[in-house]
Amino acid sequence: MKVKISKSRKKSTIAILAIGLIFLVSTLTAQDGEQLFQQCKACHTIGQGKLLGPDLLDVSKRRDAAWVKNFIKSSQTMVKIGDADAVALFEEFNKLPMLDYKLPDTDIDAIIKYIDSFSTPDSGDNGTKSAADSLADVKAAEYLASIDTDENEAKGKALFQGNRKFKNGGAACISCHHVNTSDAVQGGLLAMDLTNTFSRIGGMAGIKGILGFPPYPAMRDAYQHAALTDDESVQLQVFLMRADKKGGGVAENTVSKLMKQGIIGVLVLLVIISLVWFKRKKRSVNYQIIKRQRRYS
Numbered sequence: 001m002k003v004k005i006s007k008s009r010k011k012s013t014i015a016i017l018a019i020g021l022i023f024l025v026s027t028l029t030a031q032d033g034e035q036l037f038q039q040c041k042a043c044h045t046i047g048q049g050k051l052l053g054p055d056l057l058d059v060s061k062r063r064d065a066a067w068v069k070n071f072i073k074s075s076q077t078m079v080k081i082g083d084a085d086a087v088a089l090f091e092e093f094n095k096l097p098m099l100d101y102k103l104p105d106t107d108i109d110a111i112i113k114y115i116d117s118f119s120t121p122d123s124g125d126n127g128t129k130s131a132a133d134s135l136a137d138v139k140a141a142e143y144l145a146s147i148d149t150d151e152n153e154a155k156g157k158a159l160f161q162g163n164r165k166f167k168n169g170g171a172a173c174i175s176c177h178h179v180n181t182s183d184a185v186q187g188g189l190l191a192m193d194l195t196n197t198f199s200r201i202g203g204m205a206g207i208k209g210i211l212g213f214p215p216y217p218a219m220r221d222a223y224q225h226a227a228l229t230d231d232e233s234v235q236l237q238v239f240l241m242r243a244d245k246k247g248g249g250v251a252e253n254t255v256s257k258l259m260k261q262g263i264i265g266v267l268v269l270l271v272i273i274s275l276v277w278f279k280r281k282k283r284s285v286n287y288q289i290i291k292r293q294r295r296y297s
Contacts, residue, residue: 033110033111033112033114033115033117036107036110036111036114037114038213039101040213041209041212042212042215043210043215044056045209046115047118048205050093052209053089053093053096054089054092054093057119057120059112059115060115060116060119061119063085065112067085068108069105072103073100073101073102073103074100075089075090075100076098079097096201099215099216144204147234148241149238152234152235153239153242155239156236156237156238156239156240159173159232159239160173160174160179160236160239161187162174162175166226166229168225168226168229170226170227173194173236174187174188175187175188176188176190176191176219177191177193179193179194179239179243180247181195181246182246191219194243195243196247198240198241198243198244199244204241207241208237211228211237
């Protein structure tokens with residue numbers, strides 16, 4: 001027995017399916033955007049302040065879509081061609097180049113859509129801090145006070161220098177980096193000196209972002225299967241924060257230490273040479289023989 005379906009009912013069914021499909025695609029796009037944004041979290045936040053790069057809240061209100069897409073694909077290309085906004089950002093954030101992301105337009109659209117989902121309603125505020133912002137600052141200060149301990153500094157230093165192993169087997173930071181402290185062990189030279197990293201990349205949030213989501217290819221590959229635990233991240237943050245506050249003139253201090261060690265080494269060598277030289281034979285081996293022969297001749 002065949003059941004006849006009216007044309008109007010068919011149209012209604014198709015319309016409902018179409019709406020459902022659109023909703024599903026929109027939801028998946030948002031989820032994809034959230035997942036894709038994870039690789040941006042080391043340098044950017046959405047509404048939580050600056051890190052290595054600018055806060056991306058309301059970025060679509062500040063820049064047009066084409067500009068944002070081009071900047072994500074290759075910010076340095078835009079800097080080199082003299083784009084005023086790109087150059088200004090490059091200068092503002094310590095000339096730290098943003099990595100190029102060879103993503104398809106669909107992925108970039110998903111990331112932008114995810115960022116835009118946090119967009120704030122337009123208002124006539126004059127840029128003053130809201131009560132929520134002030135509360136966030138207070139909580140951040142309280143959090144910092146709770147973790148800024150001598151114990152965390154000591155554990156962070158041990159992790160950095162390799163005296164303590166990371167729980168998931170990651171390589172010690174000192175393999176590639178150096179931090180200048182009063183009793184510093186010379187670190188690797190494969191990557192930048194981290195002594196002033198706390199003030200250079202936006203405080204705790206910047207360090208936490210890089211440790212959690214490494215933006216640098218070599219670091220990302222090294223810790224891909226050896227992620228740091230929350231405790232390890234906190235300990236390294238405290239160590240780097242205190243090293244920054246105690247530091248100053250990283251290159252000068254390092255060179256100064258090397259010079260002192262070189263001078264001490266030269267002095268020790270001169271002393272050894274002097275002792276050996278003092279015991280040298282002052283005359284030839286035949287001198288005494290010749291002297292005796294002359295005496296009896």
